[in-house]
Amino acid sequence: MTDRTQxxxxxxxxxxxxLRPVSIEPGFVSTATGSVLISAGETRVICTASHTGGVPKxxxxxxxGWVTAEYGMLPASTGDRRQRDVTKGRPDGRTVEIQRLxxxxxRAVVDFTALGENTIYLDCDVLTADGGxxxxxxxxxxxxxxxxxxxxxxxxxxxxxxxxxxxxxxxxGIVDGEPLLDLDYREDSSAEVDANVVMTGDxxxxxxxxxxxxxxxxxxxxxxxxxxxAKGIAELQPAQERAVGA
Numbered sequence: 001m002t003d004r005t006q007x008x009x010x011x012x013x014x015x016x017x018x019l020r021p022v023s024i025e026p027g028f029v030s031t032a033t034g035s036v037l038i039s040a041g042e043t044r045v046i047c048t049a050s051h052t053g054g055v056p057k058x059x060x061x062x063x064x065g066w067v068t069a070e071y072g073m074l075p076a077s078t079g080d081r082r083q084r085d086v087t088k089g090r091p092d093g094r095t096v097e098i099q100r101l102x103x104x105x106x107r108a109v110v111d112f113t114a115l116g117e118n119t120i121y122l123d124c125d126v127l128t129a130d131g132g133x134x135x136x137x138x139x140x141x142x143x144x145x146x147x148x149x150x151x152x153x154x155x156x157x158x159x160x161x162x163x164x165x166x167x168x169x170x171x172x173g174i175v176d177g178e179p180l181l182d183l184d185y186r187e188d189s190s191a192e193v194d195a196n197v198v199m200t201g202d203x204x205x206x207x208x209x210x211x212x213x214x215x216x217x218x219x220x221x222x223x224x225x226x227x228x229x230a231k232g233i234a235e236l237q238p239a240q241e242r243a244v245g246a
Contacts, residue, residue, distance in 0.1 A: 024037075024242070033120070037127075042184070043126075047143070070122070131183050139169055147244060173192075195211070197209075
């Protein structure tokens with residue numbers, strides 16, 4: 001059996017252009033304004049949206065709101081215990097990069113004038129990690145944010161939803177020369193190219209993170225990865241819509 005054949009034996013018996021099984025459970029944390037547990041294969045993330053009145057000082061008096069994010073991995077999320085950031089005194093570089101990505105991505109679909117002088121904190125806590133945690137966090141955080149906006153409207157805190165569209169993210173990459181959608185950890189760790197793609201529901205690109213680990217990425221391969229990502233994100237949208245509707 002060749003290495004290439006082994007690469008094609010994907011988790012859950014998936015085809016190259018298939019997602020892992022995805023579920024989004026709304027209302028997972030009853031004390032949050034909006035929350036979900038999102039599962040993508042063995043990757044599981046709790047995403048919560050918490051509302052507070054007021055905004056950071058640099059926005060005070062502007063009539064505009066703010067959305068920001070924090071991200072973390074529980075100590076046992078990867079099998080080998082991870083040290084908590086609090087014991088190190090500060091978050092590591094990867095954590096900072098991912099939480100900035102989450103916040104930046106979600107702000108792309110928010111009308112801050114409609115939000116008013118309110119702040120929504122998106123917290124993404126990884127329970128188990130098997131690749132794609134940042135993409136699952138963005139996909140789940142959007143649903144938590146949508147649920148929070150609905151709850152705030154029902155309470156009269158918002159006159160209308162500040163969301164201007166939907167948002168989801170998915171990973172893709174090239175493993176043994178083959179473009180694959182939704183990489184698990186085994187695939188991600190051996191990929192020649194790995195990418196994370198964030199898109200709006202109408203197909204707009206919000207962010208593309210693509211890195212060639214060993215082989216330079218050709219334009220043809222980039223186009224193939226973006227096509228895979230668009231397909232995967234279109235398949236994530238119904239799961240998001242069901243969770244928001246529930």
